[in-house]
Amino acid sequence: MRLWPVELGHGPLRLRPLRRRDQHAWEEVQVRNRDWLQPWEATSPDSATPPTFAQMVAGMRRQAREGRALPFAIDVDGRLRGQLTVSLLAWGAFRSGTVGYWIDRAVAGRGHVPCAVGLAVDHCFAAGLHRMEVNIRPENGPSLAVARRLGLREEGLRRGLLHIDGDWRDHLSFAVLAEEVPDGLHARAHQRSSGSHEVATHL
Template identity: 55%
Template sequence: MRIGADVAPVELSRGGVTLRPLRRSDERAWHAVRARNREWLRPWEAILPPGRREAPLTYAGLVRRERKQWREGSAQPYVVTVAGEIVGRVAVAGIRWGAECGGSIGYWVDQAHAGRGVTPTAVALAADHAFAAGLHRLEIAVRPENFASLRVAEKLGFVDEGLRRSYLYIDGAWRDHRVFARTQDMPRIGRYWTQGD
């Protein structure tokens, strides 16, 4: 495993859950899963606040951006698949190397696959790979009302570090988030982790 930037995209699997980079050939499936889960995800996904504008991103542009993030070492984005079907997303993003060697994990799962262990398995796979790539610390930020996501952080042994007020703009307002963290040296034991210490 190479340390730092220029870590090649990988495919990771455990227990029927696979993480892999988004492909150009995934366009139809990607749009379908996003459309099917629009309302399910609306209360939890960050959006641009009023007055902020970005040029629309095409699907091909999204794939190119993610490939570039892998090359630069600034993010490790994956789609989550079960039996070959795209059912969600997990990404280690905002990677900072230097003295910090940290990043943040974000994730979502198709409503039809919620509560089946897909999300904690996917997050553990992504975290294991990020730690192996040289990251020291990973954070998960969760809205306090998102009980299912809070449970994912708890199952994986991320430590609650407190509340970030007005952290992200979501669903029409600036929302508080609880922040959970793990470091590379913390034991990773339990059914979701791929590398027990």
């Protein structure tokens, strides 16, 4: 199975490669959701200037070509509504990856993020990965609820894991193995996502 580029979808939701021409729509969603997203935004510990959108996309595309990341845009009803990135892809004896996402507040709570995570994880498992991980700040209750509705296994607290919103933040780690979801994580997400309340988590 080809890992990348790929498009995945279910109902009104589609995961597709993030592109440079998404800049206007991406920035509009980011600006409109600034207060909603800021507490969960990754930041630089050395106060470096954040990359431009074009630089971010170019870097992600390079990582995708090298098999190190999958940078998806989340479209809902044909409109960009967020982003899901599979990062830290490792092969060989590891065969693992980490999932992070953010979603437009206007469409949160409708089961889109559990669906998107399920589609991405199933794609990675089909491509040969064995373990997928999601790391969430303990304060991010709605995102913790998403992980638990997906049935991801909680593996404990990781101190100072990521620099988020200006400081090093602890995260709870959740994981799933390919053999734990023989019918796919998306099928589980589809069954459990009704009434979920998604908030952003950046990894």
